[in-house]
Amino acid sequence: MAYDVVVIGSGPGGYVCAIKAAQLGLKVAVVEKNATFGGTCLNIGCIPSKALLHASEMLAEAQHSFDALGVEVGTPKLNLTKMMAHKDATVAANVNGVSFLFKKNKIESFQGTGKVLGAGKVAVTGADGKTQELETKNIVIATGSDVAGIPGVDVAFDEKVIVSSTGALALEKVPGHLVVVGGGVIGLELGSVWARLGAKVTVVEYLDTILGGMDGDVAKQFQRMLAKQGFEFKLGSKVTGAAKAKKGAVVTFEPVKGGAAETIEADVVLVATGRRPYTDGLGLKEAGVEMDERGRVKTDGHLRTNVAGIYAIGDVVVGPMLAHKAEDEGVAVAEIIAGQAGHVNYDVIPGVVYTSPEVASVGKTEEELKKAGVAYKVGKFPFTANGRARAMLHTDGFVKVLADKDSDKVLGVHIVGFGAGEMIHEAAVLMEFGGSSEDLGRTCHAHPTMSEAVKEAALATFFKPIHM
Numbered sequence: 001m002a003y004d005v006v007v008i009g010s011g012p013g014g015y016v017c018a019i020k021a022a023q024l025g026l027k028v029a030v031v032e033k034n035a036t037f038g039g040t041c042l043n044i045g046c047i048p049s050k051a052l053l054h055a056s057e058m059l060a061e062a063q064h065s066f067d068a069l070g071v072e073v074g075t076p077k078l079n080l081t082k083m084m085a086h087k088d089a090t091v092a093a094n095v096n097g098v099s100f101l102f103k104k105n106k107i108e109s110f111q112g113t114g115k116v117l118g119a120g121k122v123a124v125t126g127a128d129g130k131t132q133e134l135e136t137k138n139i140v141i142a143t144g145s146d147v148a149g150i151p152g153v154d155v156a157f158d159e160k161v162i163v164s165s166t167g168a169l170a171l172e173k174v175p176g177h178l179v180v181v182g183g184g185v186i187g188l189e190l191g192s193v194w195a196r197l198g199a200k201v202t203v204v205e206y207l208d209t210i211l212g213g214m215d216g217d218v219a220k221q222f223q224r225m226l227a228k229q230g231f232e233f234k235l236g237s238k239v240t241g242a243a244k245a246k247k248g249a250v251v252t253f254e255p256v257k258g259g260a261a262e263t264i265e266a267d268v269v270l271v272a273t274g275r276r277p278y279t280d281g282l283g284l285k286e287a288g289v290e291m292d293e294r295g296r297v298k299t300d301g302h303l304r305t306n307v308a309g310i311y312a313i314g315d316v317v318v319g320p321m322l323a324h325k326a327e328d329e330g331v332a333v334a335e336i337i338a339g340q341a342g343h344v345n346y347d348v349i350p351g352v353v354y355t356s357p358e359v360a361s362v363g364k365t366e367e368e369l370k371k372a373g374v375a376y377k378v379g380k381f382p383f384t385a386n387g388r389a390r391a392m393l394h395t396d397g398f399v400k401v402l403a404d405k406d407s408d409k410v411l412g413v414h415i416v417g418f419g420a421g422e423m424i425h426e427a428a429v430l431m432e433f434g435g436s437s438e439d440l441g442r443t444c445h446a447h448p449t450m451s452e453a454v455k456e457a458a459l460a461t462f463f464k465p466i467h468m
């Protein structure tokens with residue numbers, strides 16, 4: 001039977017693409033090699049990490065804030081088994097939700113490894129080794145990404161002592177000392193989970209800053225906040241070895257600028273140095289699909305590969321490795337295939353670090369504007385001056401708005417603070433409509449809310465905030 005679209009991979013890119021295509025009246029099949037749908041995000045990424053982040057944040061709140069709020073609960077205790085059960089139940093609910101949506105939208109699914117045989121043909125090999133061929137007008141490659149190791153270092157992941165993010169989501173006990181290799185989003189989120197549950201956490205990072213690529217102000221302040229929470233940082237450090245020892249593991253690193261090597265002992269080492277596009281066994285080379293120098297599938301502005309009828313989306317193509325970016329590309333490709341004008345605005349893709357406090361940003365950083373020679377103005381407002389933040393004991397952080405000096409158009413918004421991941425969306429909507437900081441500063445914001453700090457930061461770009 002011929003399909004209109006066969007999607008390979010059922011992560012947020014693939015499953016959203018399949019649903020949208022089916023909603024647009026196309027005949028759709030999905031090929032997934034894992035036992036459950038939802039890809040990295042639902043099974044071993046966004047969703048389980050947020051379940052653990054939330055649960056561990058509740059423990060930390062109970063330990064550190066309840067008393068000051070006049071809530072007496074005795075000494076809060078960790079029940080790791082129950083916390084992990086909450087995480088597993090959250091994952092199950094989400095992956096089952098995708099199954100339900102596939103059935104509802106009459107999407108056929110094939111469990112097995114998909115291989116592109118050329119335009120219009122996909123082979124699916126099941127766990128039993130049997131292969132079947134699907135015929136289709138269009139193929140969407142949505143095979144996502146996999147854990148990358150440490151460049152030039154042989155890392156033997158056992159997911160118990162030397163772990164990737166997958167192992168770090170399922171540790172059986174709280175490590176005494178967790179060494180995190182990589183100060184990016186995943187390392188800091190999972191480091192936060194285990195720090196709140198009682199681990200000493202040391203982050204070893206190659207760059208001189210954590211959260212490389214984020215606004216410099218934000219990264220600096222955020223590092224100070226994490227240090228207050230007990231994180232230790234070894235920045236500008238190149239890891240040259242991470243190996244199991246008699247007890248635990250040993251991480252070896254040396255200053256990037258040169259100097260003596262150091263070693264640290266760890267109970268668990270989390271290698272969170274990034275992810276690589278996943279195209280193993282897909283047959284792309286044989287099918288003539290071009291890849292770039294970093295192993296990503298090459299696409300044009302309409303997510304088309306060089307082979308007619310083959311598209312690619314999500315982590316396997318260029319751009320931020322984020323679930324919502326993959327989803328939006330999934331929708332765009334479905335619309336393009338259905339003859340509509342699918343489009344993704346890459347200038348307005350929010351990024352969130354779900355730590356405590358959260359970090360959220362959209363648009364350009366100050367460093368990017370400087371580099372591009374754009375004349376800009378800055379408005380900042382701290383949560384210490386926000387009434388709601390004081391009432392909740394969440395005064396850490398600030399909002400920073402960057403606007404074009406002449407036109408006042410908002411070019412970037414960066415927030416460190418409780419609920420930053422929710423607040424960032426008013427900036428995203430504003431930017432999607434090309435709004436100015438005056439638009440934002442003159443929009444009535446409910447009182448008392450954390451979001452009032454966004455309004456005040458916007459006011460600060462062109463006049464003065466009220467509460468400072």
Ligand SMILES: Cc1cc2nc3c(=O)[nH]c(=O)nc-3n(C[C@H](O)[C@H](O)[C@H](O)COP(=O)(O)OP(=O)(O)OC[C@H]3O[C@@H](n4cnc5c(N)ncnc54)[C@H](O)[C@@H]3O)c2cc1C
Nearest residue numbers: 009011013033039040041045046114144314315321322323
């Ligand atoms: C710990 C962690 C936390 C994260 N947290 C966040 C977050 O909070 N927010 C956020 O936006 N992003 C987060 N991410 C990133 C996010 O998970 C990815 O950006 C997103 O999953 C990419 O979606 P995708 O559809 O491109 O690929 P994936 O989700 O990786 O899905 C690809 C799917 O394709 C399948 N597949 C691969 N090859 C084949 C084949 N040949 N045949 C059949 N099936 C195949 C795979 O089994 C997989 O199910 C996190 C990632 C990790 C690891």
